[in-house]
Amino acid sequence: MPRNLQMEYVDLYLVHWPMSVKPSKPHFPMKREDIVQMDLKGVWQAMEECHRLGLAKMIGVSNFTTKKLQELLAIAEIPPAVNQVELNPAWQQKKLIEFCKEKGIHVTAYSPLGGQSRTSKINAVLQSEILKEIAEARGKSIAQISLRWIFEQGASMVAKSMKKERLQENLEIFDWELTDEDRFKITQIPQYKKVTVLAILCPEGVPGVDLSEVDVVET
Ligand SMILES: NC(=O)c1ccc[n+]([C@@H]2O[C@H](COP(=O)([O-])OP(=O)(O)OC[C@H]3O[C@@H](n4cnc5c(N)ncnc54)[C@H](OP(=O)(O)O)[C@@H]3O)[C@@H](O)[C@H]2O)c1
Structure with a gap:
């Protein structure tokens, strides 16, 4: 991945969403059958390997709820350094911020405006x-x-x-x-939460995949 970017390493590498899509050319909205439950353990082990190999100085996640972070912390050898989430005065995420503070996970706000x-x-x-x-x-x-x-x-x-x-x-x-x-x-x-998986990726919903875990409405 850093080679594609013509760099020796990246400072920070994030898992974008706690869900997986089947390999395909990017297209939106995705078809419901393209979205599959994420192998959290397998993905995180690969992220940890990137860190050990020196390809990513730090590894983290994005769009993880407190519940998903708990799941991740239970299996991680290297805890995520960062959780990048929608955060602004209109989506204040109090519970998530407190949880991340307690666990030493830095929060980065996306869509801050x-x-x-x-x-x-x-x-x-x-x-x-x-x-x-x-x-x-x-x-x-x-x-x-x-x-x-x-x-x-x-x-x-x-x-x-x-x-x-x-x-x-x-x-x-x-x-x-x-x-x-x-x-x-x-x-x-x-x-008001602007970014939702359902709205962006799959307005129809995904059978067998609990999107409430990635679209939890919490403040
Ligand atoms: N991890 C994720 O899942 C995720 C999801 C969404 C976004 N992101 C990332 O978050 C970053 C920013 O988020 P975002 O683009 O959604 O939203 P944002 O930064 O909240 O808002 C960008 C919008 O605000 C306008 N803007 C910027 N400065 C302004 C100012 N001082 N006064 C008035 N308007 C202003 C911009 O217009 P002009 O360009 O015309 O100034 C643009 O339309 C991006 O890098 C994006 O990739 C990550």
């Missing part, structure tokens, strides 16, 4: 009235309020922008803080 509008017109972060009110009062952008809140949860984030000025704006979150009142208001934001 509510994600792109490709699949849905709703952006529960950038369209949040509560975040807008805080942003106006603090002289910051809504994006900055969201990213600062994530940073204050002890998480890192992968924010995406194609615009240079936004990339700069998104970096300017480290020399100020939210107030306790801001933090309280953010706890009042209605919770």
Whole structure:
């Protein structure tokens, strides 16, 4: 894998979802018969081997719920360093963050600004009235309020922008803080999970595969 990237090693290598698809050319949505239950032990042993061979400095997971992490921790010789999950003020994942903290697993937020509008017109972060009110009062952008809140949860984030000025704006979150009142208001934001396996991969559902394990709605 690093050879394909023309690198000797990667810093971090993640299991993207706790589920498997049959080998095929990528296509979306996938057919229900393409999705199969994941061999968690086999996959993780292969990840551990990548680490031992020096191909990945660190190994981790993505989209793992507390239940899936528990399963993984029970069989792992090398625990995951990172869990990359949907995390922002509109999907706060309190239980998962606490669990990861307790187990020493670093959390990285994806869709930290509510994600792109490709699949849905709703952006529960950038369209949040509560975040807008805080942003106006603090002289910051809504994006900055969201990213600062994530940073204050002890998480890192992968924010995406194609615009240079936004990339700069998104970096300017480290020399100020939210107030306790801001933090309280953010706890009042209605919770909305944008990324679901069912919506992205297989709207029809998958017989024999319990997608509730990967699509657990928890805050
Ligand atoms: N592990 C996973 O399963 C998973 C799932 C989803 C996403 N991800 C990763 O997470 C990363 C980011 O997530 P994402 O792209 O879903 O969403 P995101 O970073 O929350 O949002 C990106 C959207 O926000 C806009 N944006 C960026 N900065 C802004 C600002 N300051 N003000 C207003 N709008 C702003 C961008 O538009 P412009 O480009 O026009 O600025 C883009 O439409 C990506 O690298 C993606 O690969 C991982």
